[in-house]
Amino acid sequence: MNMTLYKLTQLDFCAVDLQLYLDTHPGDTKAIAEYNKILTEASALRSEYERKNALTAKNPSATDKFDWINEPWDWEAQYN
Amino acid sequence: MWIYDKKLEFPVKIKKKDPKLAKLIITQYGGPDGELGASLRYLSQRFATVTPQAKAVLTDIGTEELAHLEMIGAIVQQLTSDLSIEEIKANGFDAFYVEHGLGVFPQSAAGAAFTANAFQSKGDPVTDLYEDMAAEQKARSTYEYLLDMIDDPDVAAPIKFLREREIVHFQRFGEALEYVRQHLSANHYF
Numbered sequence: 722m723n724m725t726l727y728k729l730t731q732l733d734f735c736a737v738d739l740q741l742y743l744d745t746h747p748g749d750t751k752a753i754a755e756y757n758k759i760l761t762e763a764s765a766l767r768s769e770y771e772r773k774n775a776l777t778a779k780n781p782s783a784t785d786k787f788d789w790i791n792e793p794w795d796w797e798a799q800y801n
Numbered sequence: 802m803w804i805y806d807k808k809l810e811f812p813v814k815i816k817k818k819d820p821k822l823a824k825l826i827i828t829q830y831g832g833p834d835g836e837l838g839a840s841l842r843y844l845s846q847r848f849a850t851v852t853p854q855a856k857a858v859l860t861d862i863g864t865e866e867l868a869h870l871e872m873i874g875a876i877v878q879q880l881t882s883d884l885s886i887e888e889i890k891a892n893g894f895d896a897f898y899v900e901h902g903l904g905v906f907p908q909s910a911a912g913a914a915f916t917a918n919a920f921q922s923k924g925d926p927v928t929d930l931y932e933d934m935a936a937e938q939k940a941r942s943t944y945e946y947l948l949d950m951i952d953d954p955d956v957a958a959p960i961k962f963l964r965e966r967e968i969v970h971f972q973r974f975g976e977a978l979e980y981v982r983q984h985l986s987a988n989h990y991f
């Protein structure tokens with residue numbers, strides 16, 4: 722398992738869960754600060770992963786070969 | 802609109818094939834309480850809801866259910882990857898195989914193809930949110946019945962994660978319902 726992708730998966734999940742919490746608690750300033758912090762950390766980790774592996778979402782590609790098509794696709798058993 | 806993020810919401814890393822289990826778990830892909838129906842239910846209902854909170858909850862949970870659909874597809878695929886004809890015959894995977902090969906198809910554990918008849922979009926924000934809370938409980942029950950059938954910890958881990966998400970979703974829908982109720986009682990006099 723790619724540990725950078727694993728950590729990114731964890732951070733992104735925290736963001737999903739906090740976002741859902743904030744949907745119904747939009748005035749919770751402590752949670753907003755935590756949410757913002759997680760997004761900043763996740764975006765740094767995402768750049769690191771994308772530099773070494775594949776693009777994960779719509780981001781600028783390396784100019785010589787389109788990064789989006791690079792493996793792994795996360796559902797595939799051969800990357801377990 | 803949506804953008805694809807090239808990773809799963811929670812890792813699916815299964816080492817051991819188990820086509821019998823795949824035939825059961827596929828019900829959360831296309832069965833009556835599955836993730837596809839859940840996503841379409843919430844993403845359809847949000848057009849008729851009121852309050853920013855309920856719109857956000859339906860949009861965000863409808864989106865997350867698509868990530869769950871992808872996880873279930875990955876589980877089914879990894880449980881059935883590279884099956885031999887002998888393994889297909891010995892594990893009762895033959896009927897599925899002749900219709901879908903080793904592809905992933907939205908159907909219930911009993912083999913019924915996906916149908917929108919298992920959910921509603923009623924155009925009534927209160928009615929819809931009650932349905933959504935019931936739907937999350939039905940999905941939780943299904944994951945618990947599936948866990949009764951699962952011994953492999955590699956399969957149990959993502960299934961337990963999905964079960965827990967149903968509980969969080971139930972909670973958020975309940976909170977959204979409160980916002981909708983307050984909004985409706987402030988704007989209408991019965």
Ligand SMILES: [Fe+2]
Nearest residue numbers: 937966967970
């Ligand atoms: Fe759910």
